[in-house]
Amino acid sequence: DIQMTQSPSSLSASVGDRVTITCRASQTISNSLNWYQLKPRTAPNLLIFAASDLHNGVPSRFSGSGSGTDFTLTISGLQPEDSATYYCQQTYSIPITFGGGTKVEIK
Amino acid sequence: QVQLVQSGAEVKKPGASVKVSCKVSGYTLEELSMNWVRQAPGKGLEWMGGFDPTHGEIIYAQKFTGRVTMTEDTSTDTAYMELSSLRSEDTAVYYCAADSGVQGPPNYDYWGQGTLVIVSS
Numbered sequence: 558d559i560q561m562t563q564s565p566s567s568l569s570a571s572v573g574d575r576v577t578i579t580c581r582a583s584q585t586i587s588n589s590l591n592w593y594q595l596k597p598r599t600a601p602n603l604l605i606f607a608a609s610d611l612h613n614g615v616p617s618r619f620s621g622s623g624s625g626t627d628f629t630l631t632i633s634g635l636q637p638e639d640s641a642t643y644y645c646q647q648t649y650s651i652p653i654t655f656g657g658g659t660k661v662e663i664k
Numbered sequence: 665q666v667q668l669v670q671s672g673a674e675v676k677k678p679g680a681s682v683k684v685s686c687k688v689s690g691y692t693l694e695e696l697s698m699n700w701v702r703q704a705p706g707k708g709l710e711w712m713g714g715f716d717p718t719h720g721e722i723i724y725a726q727k728f729t730g731r732v733t734m735t736e737d738t739s740t741d742t743a744y745m746e747l748s749s750l751r752s753e754d755t756a757v758y759y760c761a762a763d764s765g766v767q768g769p770p771n772y773d774y775w776g777q778g779t780l781v782i783v784s785s
Contacts, residue, residue, distance in 0.1 A: 587769075588768075588769065589769040589770070591771040591772070593709075593772075595703075595709075599777075600759065600775040600776060600777050600778060601701075601709070601759065601761070601772075601775050602775075603771055603772060603773050606767055606768045606769070606771040606773070607767070607768035607769055607771070610767065610768055612767075612771075612773065644708065644709050646709075646771075646772075648769055648770035648771065649769070651716065651723055652711060652725045652726065653699070653711040653714075653770075654711065655708055655709040655710070655711065656708070657708050658708045658709070
């Protein structure tokens with residue numbers, strides 16, 4: 558199984574800050590990497606697919622980069638509504654696996 | 665507008681089974697690759713299985729093989745996930761998550777609202 562390691566597990570930042578979350582795969586996954594946002598009591602939302610493509614309707618302050626084993630989700634200009642937990646997911650091979658999550662809090 | 669609407673919360677005793685439904689609208693079920701993902705309290709997301717379009721069949725995570733059955737009723741555009749021999753560790757929110765296949769490598773662009781399953785004696 559491909560292990561997905563996210564860091565940090567949590568962070569606290571101020572409105573307007575630039576926030577970076579990293580995700581490392583235990584083996585190469587090409588660009589088969591997605592990012593999701595989870596808020597309590599709501600369904601997860603797809604933010605980024607194929608490592609760097611912005612899903613429809615997602616604010617442009619979210620961006621993704623990377624390929625192979627190392628990936629990054631960046632929020633440029635953190636907003637209060639970005640308080641959530643973020644997960645990376647690899648769909649390169651079965652079983653599909655997720656990172657452990659990064660909880661983002663607003664100071 | 666695509667919607668995935670799941671069945672309501674369930675409380676089950678250890679050893680019982682639970683069947684969660686996921687009704688699709690705005691697409692047909694045949695147009696989607698449906699997957700099931702769960703999140704236990706305080707834990708992360710866990711893929712349970714789903715339709716693999718490459719092989720044209722439903723594939724289960726090894727952890728759940730023998731205990732989970734995923735089915736699809738294309739006449740009603742409803743997907744089902746049945747988990748048997750429930751134990752307390754199966755207490756979780758269960759999501760159906762669909763890949764429309766319109767963009768890039770597999771990704772789940774549509775999600776159900778989640779179904780809370782509580783396993784307790």
